[in-house]
Amino acid sequence: MLITCPYCGPRDVIEFTYQGDGNRERPDPASQNFEAWNAYVYDRLNPAGDHNEIWQHSGGCRVHLRVVRNTLTHEISNVAFVRGDHSSAARRKAEDKP
Amino acid sequence: MAERQSPLEPEFHVGSHGNFEHGVEILLTETRPGSIVQLAAWPGEEKTLMAAIRAVTGLALPDGAGGGSSDGVKSVFGFAPGKFTVTDEAEGLASAFAKVVAPAMGTVTDLSHGRTAIRIAGPKAEWVLSKFFAIDFALPAFPVGAGRSTTHHDVFAQIQRTGTDQFDIYVFRSFARSFWKALCHASEEVGYEVQ
Numbered sequence A: 001m002l003i004t005c006p007y008c009g010p011r012d013v014i015e016f017t018y019q020g021d022g023n024r025e026r027p028d029p030a031s032q033n034f035e036a037w038n039a040y041v042y043d044r045l046n047p048a049g050d051h052n053e054i055w056q057h058s059g060g061c062r063v064h065l066r067v068v069r070n071t072l073t074h075e076i077s078n079v080a081f082v083r084g085d086h087s088s089a090a091r092r093k094a095e096d097k098p
Numbered sequence B: 001m002a003e004r005q006s007p008l009e010p011e012f013h014v015g016s017h018g019n020f021e022h023g024v025e026i027l028l029t030e031t032r033p034g035s036i037v038q039l040a041a042w043p044g045e046e047k048t049l050m051a052a053i054r055a056v057t058g059l060a061l062p063d064g065a066g067g068g069s070s071d072g073v074k075s076v077f078g079f080a081p082g083k084f085t086v087t088d089e090a091e092g093l094a095s096a097f098a099k100v101v102a103p104a105m106g107t108v109t110d111l112s113h114g115r116t117a118i119r120i121a122g123p124k125a126e127w128v129l130s131k132f133f134a135i136d137f138a139l140p141a142f143p144v145g146a147g148r149s150t151t152h153h154d155v156f157a158q159i160q161r162t163g164t165d166q167f168d169i170y171v172f173r174s175f176a177r178s179f180w181k182a183l184c185h186a187s188e189e190v191g192y193e194v195q
């Protein structure tokens, strides 16, 4: 399985660390809404198909990524930085040329 | 100034090794830069930091991911968004950057004693490195000056191409001897010389 890091380009999955389900929404730390906390900790969509995930390119640029991975085929249909875009982060232009 | 010890010392054997009867196709050296510095820009400060790098080193960074350059004495390359590795044969680079990189611009981390720089050169350099790292070493995909962050068996490595047939690899000092031994083993089949 290859994940195309927006900074580093296509890399083997061994360079990445799975950081969990990307659909979760963390309640306010001060919240005492137990149902919201329960949902955050336990409830998962578990889809057979496209799934929003958080991965870190831990063996590369170390950036956190939003990845859409198909749980049936492992096809990666989208990869983006979790935190904003960096002006210097566009793929190096030389690589886009044949 | 105290003399710096090399972590490769017990396994650093100058001379030709391996299958070199038909010629040496790999040169291995330790470049021992006096300064290895890591710079990181806060979001939005990337261009300002790149200008500071130019002011201190005289090296212009090309735009884009992994871009870099080297003049043979000083080198710089991007290894992550807004983050750069800068090296110099001379000591004192970290203090030079500390003067120009304001706290609002980014951070300066002195890694001079934390990394070991190994140079692999020769017509089989791409071949040997391809046995270690799952990245494309072909010149069009990895141009001269450019840098890459990758991993060999969980040993993090930063690689800069400093020539058509030459790469500088920065590894953790504590892993450097083991990495060096592996590099020597991988070079045996093509014949290598340690200088």
Ligand SMILES: [Zn+2]
Pocket (backbone or CB within 6 Å): A005, A006, A007, A008, A009, A057, A060, A061, A062, A063
């Ligand atoms: Zn990356």
